[in-house]
Amino acid sequence: MVVLNFLLYYLIIIPISLLPFPVLYVISDFLYFNFYYVFGYRKAVVQQNILNSFPEMSEKDRIEICKKFYRHFSDLILESIKTFTISNKQVQKRVVCKNPEVINKYFDQKRSVIIAGGHLANWEIFAVAVDAVIKHQAVGIYTPLSNKYFDTKMRNTRSRYGLIMVSARKVKPFFDQHINDLTATIFAIDQSPSNPRSCYWTNFLNQETGVLFGTEKFGKDYNYPVLYGRINKEKRGYYSFEFFDIGDQPKDTEHGEITEKVTRLLEKDIIASPQYWLWSHKRWKHKRPIDNKEKN
Secondary structure, eight states: OHHHHHHHIIIIIHHHHTSOHHHHHHHHHHHHHIIIIISOTTHHHHHHHHHHHOTTSOHHHHHHHHHHHHHHHHHHHHHHHHTTTOOHHHHHHHEEESOTHHHHHHHHTTOOEEEEEOSBSOHHHHHHHHHHHSSSEEEEEEOOOSSHHHHHHHHHHHTTTSOEEEEGGGHHHHHHHTTTSOEEEEEEOOSOOSOTTSSEEEEETTEEEEEOOHHHHHHHHHTOOEEEEEEEEEETTEEEEEEEEEESOGGGSOTTHHHHHHHHHHHHHHHHSGGGBOTTSOTTOSOOOTTOOSOO
């Protein structure tokens, strides 16, 4: 298995990664055709998610979103492979921050922050770019891959320009160890929770949805200001991101207040550009427990 991983990485992934962007997008167009028309990769999941999220929309419009999603998804795969070898100069050219002052003011106040975001546009290239454009030490929370070889390669790629990667199982120890450092810790809020009883339940994209509670929990525990991070796809291969203040005194907020705010912002962004969200993810595989009818 190690040999196969090695060959896959160095004989396929790296050579593809070294290709110029115009060639990558030719491959992406080929992938799109096969994903959508030939193999129908997770097509039933994508179609059902879009239908449940936009039941009032015409079938024609939903099909259009589905097609545009697969075009973007194909780009995302190739752009993610590109991050294995992309230069810092290329990263800074293709990803810009519109308002670094929103987050940098907390660095000047000597306060660490938490950034909430979702799987919208291209979060992989954001992870590579973010540390260079903010004053804080950027930290990414991730779930380790079962394949240890590619888990190591993924962590090395995401951290090659400054980002620190921390396993979701080790967040609290990391926070405690770095209490005196100025960090900006990024939490994804749109992943399906492993335990439907320990998450926050709300309505998201027209469906009862369990939302990961880490952003709010750690924001309150450490009273770190919480920001929402929006990633915009400006055009093919070019992105921008911006920050929005959610609250600079999380410990004083009501239960669920922070989670609701960031969830509503993400929902608004998805509705505005639905083709750029990760519809292939089985986001709603859990149902609210019968004995949990109120918002947590």
